[in-house]
Amino acid sequence: MTGKQKKQITRALQTALILIAIIIMLVPILWIFMAAFKSHVDVYQLKLFFTPTFENFGLVFDAPYYLGEKLVNSTIVAFVTVVLAVPIATMAAYSFSRFRLRGETAMLVIILATQFVPAVVIILPFFVMFRDVGLLDTRLGLILVNLAIVMPFAIWMIKGFIDGIPLDTEEAAMVDGSSRVQVIRNIVLPMAAPGLLTAGIFCFIIAWNEFLFALILTNKDAVTLPIGLALFKAEEGDLWNLLSAAGIIIMLPMFVLALIIRKYFVQGMTMGAVR
Amino acid sequence: MRDTTLKYVLVLPAILVVFATAIWPLIESLRLSFTVGRLNRPGSLDQYLGWENFTWAFTQEPAFWNSVWVTAVYTVLTVALTTILALGLAMLLAPGGKFRSGVQTLLILPFAMSPALIGVSFRFMFNPEFGLFDAFFGVMIPPLADVSWLADPVLAFAVCVMADVWGWIPFLTLVLIGGLASIPQDTIEAAQVDGASGWRVFKDVTLPQLAPVLAVVIILKSIFSLKTFDQIFMLTNGGPGTATQTLSHYIYFNGMKYGQIGYAASVAWLMVIPMIFLTYAYAKFVFRKD
Numbered sequence: 060m061t062g063k064q065k066k067q068i069t070r071a072l073q074t075a076l077i078l079i080a081i082i083i084m085l086v087p088i089l090w091i092f093m094a095a096f097k098s099h100v101d102v103y104q105l106k107l108f109f110t111p112t113f114e115n116f117g118l119v120f121d122a123p124y125y126l127g128e129k130l131v132n133s134t135i136v137a138f139v140t141v142v143l144a145v146p147i148a149t150m151a152a153y154s155f156s157r158f159r160l161r162g163e164t165a166m167l168v169i170i171l172a173t174q175f176v177p178a179v180v181i182i183l184p185f186f187v188m189f190r191d192v193g194l195l196d197t198r199l200g201l202i203l204v205n206l207a208i209v210m211p212f213a214i215w216m217i218k219g220f221i222d223g224i225p226l227d228t229e230e231a232a233m234v235d236g237s238s239r240v241q242v243i244r245n246i247v248l249p250m251a252a253p254g255l256l257t258a259g260i261f262c263f264i265i266a267w268n269e270f271l272f273a274l275i276l277t278n279k280d281a282v283t284l285p286i287g288l289a290l291f292k293a294e295e296g297d298l299w300n301l302l303s304a305a306g307i308i309i310m311l312p313m314f315v316l317a318l319i320i321r322k323y324f325v326q327g328m329t330m331g332a333v334r
Numbered sequence: 335m336r337d338t339t340l341k342y343v344l345v346l347p348a349i350l351v352v353f354a355t356a357i358w359p360l361i362e363s364l365r366l367s368f369t370v371g372r373l374n375r376p377g378s379l380d381q382y383l384g385w386e387n388f389t390w391a392f393t394q395e396p397a398f399w400n401s402v403w404v405t406a407v408y409t410v411l412t413v414a415l416t417t418i419l420a421l422g423l424a425m426l427l428a429p430g431g432k433f434r435s436g437v438q439t440l441l442i443l444p445f446a447m448s449p450a451l452i453g454v455s456f457r458f459m460f461n462p463e464f465g466l467f468d469a470f471f472g473v474m475i476p477p478l479a480d481v482s483w484l485a486d487p488v489l490a491f492a493v494c495v496m497a498d499v500w501g502w503i504p505f506l507t508l509v510l511i512g513g514l515a516s517i518p519q520d521t522i523e524a525a526q527v528d529g530a531s532g533w534r535v536f537k538d539v540t541l542p543q544l545a546p547v548l549a550v551v552i553i554l555k556s557i558f559s560l561k562t563f564d565q566i567f568m569l570t571n572g573g574p575g576t577a578t579q580t581l582s583h584y585i586y587f588n589g590m591k592y593g594q595i596g597y598a599a600s601v602a603w604l605m606v607i608p609m610i611f612l613t614y615a616y617a618k619f620v621f622r623k624d
Contacts, residue, residue, distance in 0.1 A: 077426050081437060084444055087455045090466055105464050151348030158341035171620060172613045173356035177561045179585045180602040183595055184362035187379060207355030214348055239340055268448030270564040275590055285450040299458055306454060310447050317446035324442060325508045329550060
């Protein structure tokens with residue numbers, strides 16, 4: 060075998076392996092997409108070809124499922140979590156990035172560490188407290204605990220973006236007599252805006268997909284979409300066509316958001332440990 | 335406001351939030367772990383019990399040791415499989431070009447899926463009557479043709495591992511592609527010019543230079559594997575029996591279903607201990623350049 064042939068075989072093999080990987084990766088997702096458009100008869104068979112129907116998307120919003128309420132809850136909870144987290148995180152991130160603070164490393168390590176505390180540890184005391192003050196099954200309660208998982212990501216991610224903004228424009232404005240607050244408002248925020256948007260989207264995805272907190276804290280009024288999935292268990296088994304339609308409603312918006320920030324996804328998840 | 339004051343004012347809200355949502359519950363969990371702590375018994379949350387919750391877990395609860403064992407095996411398997419497969423895929427995709435970049439973009443999708451939904455999806459795929467993976471494995475490995483995956487303790491565990499690996503490979507692959515891209519190309523070329531085989535180049539040149547990124551990936555994945563809950567809850571709910579009951583699931587069940595919140599808190603704190611070591615290792619990598 061010549062070297063050239065050998066190279067061609069290697070390349071073909073590599074392409075084949077990549078294709079297999081894509082198929083394995085996409086098949087579970089595509090299968091849900093197909094099931095969502097199948098009638099309840101077709102979904103209980105291994106059918107590749109079927110007459111598509113939109114009825115599942117109507118059914119999930121009707122009684123007894125009312126997925127619309129869960130959609131509203133998920134949207135409000137994730138949105139308010141982000142609106143609270145991003146400004147607070149931005150202020151802290153700017154300070155960590157531009158100043159030397161007493162105990163700065165300790166603070167940053169603690170913020171990093173809180174990300175790794177198992178959610179189940181955090182939620183036990185919150186459950187007791189919320190039961191006492193009447194915050195169980197409310198969106199407000201859910202928003203408060205969501206801040207626990209979103210804040211560390213937001214601070215670290217935004218700090219990374221601000222670290223990347225050169226100092227000279229800021230310094231020039233200071234020399235010209237601007238105050239620090241003016242500098243932050245007029246120079247830093249506009250330059251960091253894409254980064255803040257990215258961090259906001261990232262946090263939105265995390266809050267939207269959050270499961271354990273919502274499972275424990277909600278049961279009726281504040282139920283979010285991922286918990287809503289449990290509704291589609293009937294006595295005769297899982298209602299797969301409806302589950303799939305609900306699954307699409309949960310994942311499709313996140314797919315769109317994730318693709319918008321795909322360049323920063325890795326950075327966000329590793330908090331700058333991989334550069 | 336002077337900078338010397340301002341810099342502390344700016345971090346204050348964030349520190350308060352982190353304290354209220356993470357530090358306080360950690361401390362309060364620790365306190366609860368030393369109490370009788372029954373949800374349905376008022377006052378028991380302040381009733382001091384000493385170390386009894388911990389000794390109970392260690393000596394009287396086979397289910398606790400079962401969940402420790404399940405979590406340990408689950409973590410080792412998912413970390414090893416995800417890392418090896420992601421490294422392979424990253425090597426395949428690293429050269430770039432239109433086709434490979436397109437695939438990299440697709441890799442984002444499974445990662446934006448909520449873990450709970452991944453659990454649902456795999457329960458669907460392994461349904462004995464109309465599950466696609468169930469049918470596929472039945473054709474490829476005939477002895478598995480008639481099994482009911484999620485009813486068998488070992489196979490149900492295998493499905494949980496598969497679902498986890500499926501969900502995490504894309505993210506780890508993307509991280510490793512980034513790591514591979516930062517390796518100076520000339521070191522690899524020099525080795526190739528010297529006539530080293532592809533495997534030797536990988537083992538002696540690529541792998542040592544990728545080691546720091548690999549370490550970060552393994553630590554991060556270990557942390558997430560140890561915490562696993564969502565997928566397990568939706569996929570098997572710990573079953574059949576307790577065959578797939580991870581620590582998080584065990585804590586959830588004892589705390590929320592049985593109302594033994596003091597006992598659950600003590601097991602939860604046992605789980606925090608390995609986390610501290612992993613976080614310490616992780617922090618060392620984050621601060622290595624500063």
